[in-house]
Amino acid sequence: MRPLLLVALLSLVVAPAAGAGTAAASAPAAQTDTTLSGTVSYLNGTAVADATVIVGSEGRLGNATEAELREIAADPPDGVVTATTNDSGGYELTVPGDIDAEVVVAVADGGASPPRNYVAGEMDLTVRTTATLSFEPGEVTAEPGERVYVPFSLTNTGDQPVEGLSLSLTLPEGWNHVSANSETGTYHQSNRTFTWGTVEPGETVEAEFRIFVGLNAIDDSAETYELASFADSRTHPIRVPAAAVTVRYPTEATQAEIPGFGPTAAIAAIAALAGAAALARRG
Structure with a gap:
């Protein structure tokens, strides 16, 4: 009987221990806090002071507009955590641990950074400015066959430099590019496009x-005719209206300069008309 008694006693001792182990295994893992640090800057490397760095879920921050991000920064709701950058952008x-940390983004007066996946540790964020700038085309009047200049100008009215600015112009069938000129930009003949380096706040660039x-x-x-124009930059949205070229009926002076209306052609035409008139009189 002693072996049976020993087995019974062991079952009483071991069974509760096994149950306790199962309960421990099913308990959720403890959530731990994480840290994040880094800098916020513009594309040209300038530090962004007083920017707000926000960490939260993909659903809340992934597709948030800049206005929505500013609302979150001003009054952070539950489920996000924020920090403000110092004078050095840090x-x-x-x-x-209870924050659903999936996305990190920075927002400032000048724009916002693209959302990035949250990874604890160090992360530098780059703010893209969002103030729209505009290339303004000049008004042009021309005649068929004439060579004219179509001017454009842009002033950086924002407070951040413009980087990677470009401008191109398309022409109707039968029209051609002759040349291009800009004191500050570089013209690329291969794709008929102007490009500029850094355009500082308050600076104006011109091209024709x-x-x-x-x-x-x-x-x-x-x-x-409205000539389609295209402009872009790495830092700012760029607006460029179509360049309007008003073509008027050629004057007598212009006809003498365009192909088919030069002096030789004009003399030949006059001679032909004189000959025709003489034949008419004979008839």
Whole structure:
């Protein structure tokens, strides 16, 4: 009987221990706090002071607009954690374990950074400015066959430098690019595009395309052509209206300069008309 008694006693002692182990295994893992630090800057490396770094879920921050990010920064809701950058653009924050830390983003007066996946440790964020700048085309009047200049100018009215600025112009069929000029930009003949380096706040850049107006640009009345223009930059949205070129009926002076209306052609035409008149009189 003693062996049976020993087995019974062991079952009483071991069974509760096994149950306790199962309960321990099913308990959720403890959530731990994490830390994040780094700097916030513009694309040109300038530090962004007083920017707000926000950590939260993908659903809340992944597709948030800049206005929504500013609202979160001004009054952080539950489920996010924020920090403000110092004068050198530096920040550091502790992310509690109960925060759904999936995305980190920075927002400032000048713009916001692209959302990035949260990884504890160090992370530098780059703010892209969002103030829209505009290339303004000049108004041009031309005649068929004439070579005219189409000017553009842009002033950086924001408080951050513009980087990677470019400008191009497309022409209707029968029109051609002749040349281009800019004191500050570089013209690339291969793709007929101007590019600039850094355009500082308050700086104005200018460029002009010299174009040949097609001979078939008009019939018997003036017509305005809107030439599609394209502009871009790495830091700012750039707006560029179409360049309007009003083509009027060629004057007598212009006809003497365009192909088919030069002095030789004019003399030949006059001679032909005189001959025709003489034949008519004989008839």
